[in-house]
Amino acid sequence: MPLVRSFSIAVAIAALALAHSTAAYAGWNRVSEHSGANLDEVGMARDGAGVLHVAYRDREGTGPYTLRYRTLSANGRTWSTPTSIVGPWVGMTNPDLELVGGTLHAFWGGQGSTDVADPTSSGRAWYATLAGGTWTQSTSPMTYRATPYASTQVSSAVASDGTPWISWTITSQLAIHAGLAQGSEDETNLSVGCCEYASNIGRDAATGDLYVVWYSNVSGANGYYSRRIAPALGDVVRLASSAGTDATAGRNKRLAAASRTTGGVYSAYCDTYPTCSKLRVAGTSGPSLVRNLGSKPALAEASWVAAAPQGRMWLVWGDYDGRTWAVRSNKALTRWGALRSLGKPAASTTTWNVNADGTRGPLDVILNASAGSNIYQYHQRVLPGLSLSIVSRRRDSRGRLVVTLRANDAGDPVAARVRLLGTSLTARSNGLVRFTIASRVRSRTAIAVATRSGYAAGRVAVRLR
Numbered sequence: 001m002p003l004v005r006s007f008s009i010a011v012a013i014a015a016l017a018l019a020h021s022t023a024a025y026a027g028w029n030r031v032s033e034h035s036g037a038n039l040d041e042v043g044m045a046r047d048g049a050g051v052l053h054v055a056y057r058d059r060e061g062t063g064p065y066t067l068r069y070r071t072l073s074a075n076g077r078t079w080s081t082p083t084s085i086v087g088p089w090v091g092m093t094n095p096d097l098e099l100v101g102g103t104l105h106a107f108w109g110g111q112g113s114t115d116v117a118d119p120t121s122s123g124r125a126w127y128a129t130l131a132g133g134t135w136t137q138s139t140s141p142m143t144y145r146a147t148p149y150a151s152t153q154v155s156s157a158v159a160s161d162g163t164p165w166i167s168w169t170i171t172s173q174l175a176i177h178a179g180l181a182q183g184s185e186d187e188t189n190l191s192v193g194c195c196e197y198a199s200n201i202g203r204d205a206a207t208g209d210l211y212v213v214w215y216s217n218v219s220g221a222n223g224y225y226s227r228r229i230a231p232a233l234g235d236v237v238r239l240a241s242s243a244g245t246d247a248t249a250g251r252n253k254r255l256a257a258a259s260r261t262t263g264g265v266y267s268a269y270c271d272t273y274p275t276c277s278k279l280r281v282a283g284t285s286g287p288s289l290v291r292n293l294g295s296k297p298a299l300a301e302a303s304w305v306a307a308a309p310q311g312r313m314w315l316v317w318g319d320y321d322g323r324t325w326a327v328r329s330n331k332a333l334t335r336w337g338a339l340r341s342l343g344k345p346a347a348s349t350t351t352w353n354v355n356a357d358g359t360r361g362p363l364d365v366i367l368n369a370s371a372g373s374n375i376y377q378y379h380q381r382v383l384p385g386l387s388l389s390i391v392s393r394r395r396d397s398r399g400r401l402v403v404t405l406r407a408n409d410a411g412d413p414v415a416a417r418v419r420l421l422g423t424s425l426t427a428r429s430n431g432l433v434r435f436t437i438a439s440r441v442r443s444r445t446a447i448a449v450a451t452r453s454g455y456a457a458g459r460v461a462v463r464l465r
Helices: none
Strands: 005-009 043-046 052-059 065-072 083-089 096-100 103-111 125-131 134-137 155-158 164-169 174-178 196-203 210-216 223-230 236-238 265-269 278-283 289-292 298-307 313-319 324-328 340-343 349-357 363-371 374-382 387-395 401-409 417-420 423-426 432-437 445-451 458-463
Touching: 043 103, 043 349, 052 096, 052 103, 065 103, 083 103, 083 125, 083 134, 096 155, 096 164, 103 164, 125 164, 164 196, 164 210, 174 196, 174 210, 196 265, 210 265, 223 265, 265 298, 265 313, 278 298, 278 313, 313 349, 313 363, 324 349, 324 363, 340 374, 387 445, 401 417, 401 445, 401 458, 417 432, 423 432
Parallel strands: 005 432, 043 096, 155 196, 298 349, 387 458
Antiparallel strands: 043 052, 052 065, 065 083, 096 103, 103 125, 125 134, 155 164, 164 174, 196 210, 210 223, 223 236, 265 278, 278 289, 298 313, 313 324, 324 340, 349 363, 363 374, 387 401, 401 432, 417 423, 417 445, 445 458
16 A cells, blocks of 8 residues: 555635745846847856856848857856857858867857958857956867858767867758867768768767767658767767658757756657647657647747756747747656646747757746747746646545545655645655545645645546535
8 A cells, every 4th residue: 555644634724725835936037139030049058056058140230240148146046247249240051059178168160250251251160268257269160171161050969079060051052160270171971961960969978879869851761860970970860750851840959958967868859840739859869759739820930858867858939929848757758747837028929949958957948939029039038837637536434535636746756845725745756645634624626736846736536526
């Protein structure tokens, strides 16, 4: 017989005080300074202290671009004042960020000017490093080819040996480059054929292998792909249940390449375009998991998966109504937890894309969305939701109602604090808690609430009569 925490409730409570585990995080907060474009995406990196580093391109009107930088405190509440990494540049891709040997690096492609005597006019990829609060741009470009400027993004990851890698796509070319030096010819013959989009790189936490992922609309083989690039080049592999020969999938925004803590590099994607009724989370190894969306389809361009501790994965997406949603899996990646509604940043909102980081447990979401006629980057921190279910409900020999509840996180038990009819009990490690309710309680129903630090509250209605 399972162990349960038990308590007897002898009086009826007319009003319920709903407890909350953690002071609520505010809704959406604007990150970018000026109205941007619907292709804008951020680059992110989390340091060992939990601080989230964010880089994004910024442009005032039709003027030149500046690569901007901000940090979010570990508690998810305080943003630093924006500073510049480089700029002004006449053209700039979306950037990415990595910690390389403990030093923060920003990577991007573009053109600093149109003056051919200016090395930054070449359109190659560049990097900058942060030291002592000051960003320093590299004195020479990283890449041999002058094609990164034509990509929507430069994506990055760090190999097990500490070497930074970048990738970019220009429809007819999926390219990668290893190291900070320009060196020899970049690897550009990686794909299944024209055309390629949305590339990203991730490292398998179990094997240390590095993978590039991307979307291709090549005739007869439309879909989402991965390929090992380090320590040795592997085969091109289509991601699980990805699109087929008659598919209508599509994506031009960076594809997630999340490093699951127990292994595998994971992406989230639709198999139809521009919306889909189900999202799939699949990786280079390990299980895959589908989220069925029912009557609220997701936007194919606005989905992301992020790794969380203990093998859990966060899935976040936007819908046609401008709302954003998030859900976290169990440790085995076989089940989703409580759905979290993130709302929208303005009454009139169009969602364009999402990026997110969940390495500390909560999810930090960066949303690119229209608010009226302007397009900005917004942030919201999301806590995983507790679920509370009724395991059993019976009458004892004295006519009292005995209710057993289970608190869980995507099916994994949680020793949460559960409140019912004014009485609070802490569930055991198996998530079970039992309330015995006196027969003279007159309420027909009551709401049980489960709370625990680091979670959003879970609720369930309990029928008393």
